[in-house]
Amino acid sequence: MGQVHSRAWARLPHHYPAAALRPRLVAVAEPDAGRRDEAVSGYGFLAADADWRRVLERDDVDVVSVCGPNFVHREIGTAVAASGRHLWIEKPAGRNLEDTEAIAAAVRAAGVRSAVGFNYRNAPAVEVARELVGAGRLGEVESVEVRMLADYSAHPDGVLSWRFDPALAGTGVLGDLASHGFDLALYVAGGSTGPITELVADQATFVAQRPLAGGAVSHFARGGDGPRGPVGNEDHAAALLRFGSGARGHLVASRVAVGEQCGYGFEVRGTAGALAWDFRRMGELRVCLDQDFQDAAWTTRFIAPGDGELGAFQPGAGVAMGYDDLKVVEAHRLVESIGTGTPVGATIEDAVRTARLVAAMGTSYDERRWVIL
Ligand SMILES: NC(=O)c1ccc[n+]([C@@H]2O[C@H](COP(=O)([O-])OP(=O)(O)OC[C@H]3O[C@@H](n4cnc5c(N)ncnc54)[C@H](O)[C@@H]3O)[C@@H](O)[C@H]2O)c1
Incomplete structure (x- = not known):
């Protein structure tokens, strides 16, 4: 990074x-x-x-x-x-x-x-999703479903980096990906659903041991036949969510999801419509809007200049942005915050909000119960 x-x-x-x-x-x-x-x-x-x-x-x-x-x-x-x-x-x-x-x-x-x-909240399609939800185009939000499925640790020989040690990383996929998922859910729908007020969670570690690492290694590095050590935090976590408005949700996060690469995204369903986004098709927002309640069809909206920050990167719809571009947007938002004195973009307060939810997932799993936030 x-x-x-x-x-x-x-x-x-x-x-x-x-x-x-x-x-x-x-x-x-x-x-x-x-x-x-x-x-x-x-x-x-x-x-x-x-x-x-x-x-x-x-x-x-x-x-x-x-x-x-x-x-x-x-x-x-x-x-x-x-x-x-x-x-x-x-x-x-x-x-x-x-x-x-x-x-x-x-x-x-x-x-x-x-x-x-x-x-991920800096992707123009995510901004458009937030605007559509905020404008009530989906009706009352009923459910928010978030998937943060990665394969970066799916290989059993992926080395035992700091990420797998609770003393160094804290949680596993909870802090790494569920945190992004909570931020996405609340950024897109939180204006309508209010905060997450209750959750119940489960988690699992599927690859129990990994090859020991030497020196600074990326989380894509693989080890050999040498000694192995224990994985100390979770590979997979999931939660059922209740929002203040009464909307429901679920979040699933994995770092060992074969076939998903970086399948990060969400679906938001309301009484009158729905929308869906997947990071792997960053410039496309799937929408199901302005139709009858049954037999409604989905269409794909290609993000265009004027949607979020696309215009700072590309001249026309259908020209894709990349992961690195989201970080340029993030840097610009910080610079705007510094210039105006008013926070723009995700701040440390958003990190506290997600850390609280991640901690609640841990408590729910440990104590096998719903947690009220
Ligand atoms: N926003 C995202 O999408 C995203 C993606 C990947 C990682 N991350 C986060 O970024 C952070 C780093 O992840 P990474 O994948 O780059 O890890 P990494 O292990 O590849 O790199 C970490 C670097 O920090 C260096 N380092 C260790 N101790 C240091 C110290 N005391 N002072 C200065 N440098 C030190 C290491 O030598 C290494 O070069 C993590 O917190 C991770 O959660 C965020």
């Missing part, structure tokens, strides 16, 4: 020439020497250090991207905010609710702006 953030900062002026700030990649902190060299030679950082504290000692750093593993989020995130720098931090912003709340408290105390990596 350090690479993705670096590219987003570099590309910001290409897509948003009128942005309030023109970023410069001043300094990078990375303990891995190879990745540090790559940041300088490939991404053009002017300085690099193994220790993040050196970056905060500089007087030419105004904004910091925190893209390390979950176990560094709290220490670095709170220090960034306390030093008066604006903070762009990756989700889930810590290993647990306590970490996320500590980061949020530091941001509030310092009065700095924050952004959190809930990038």
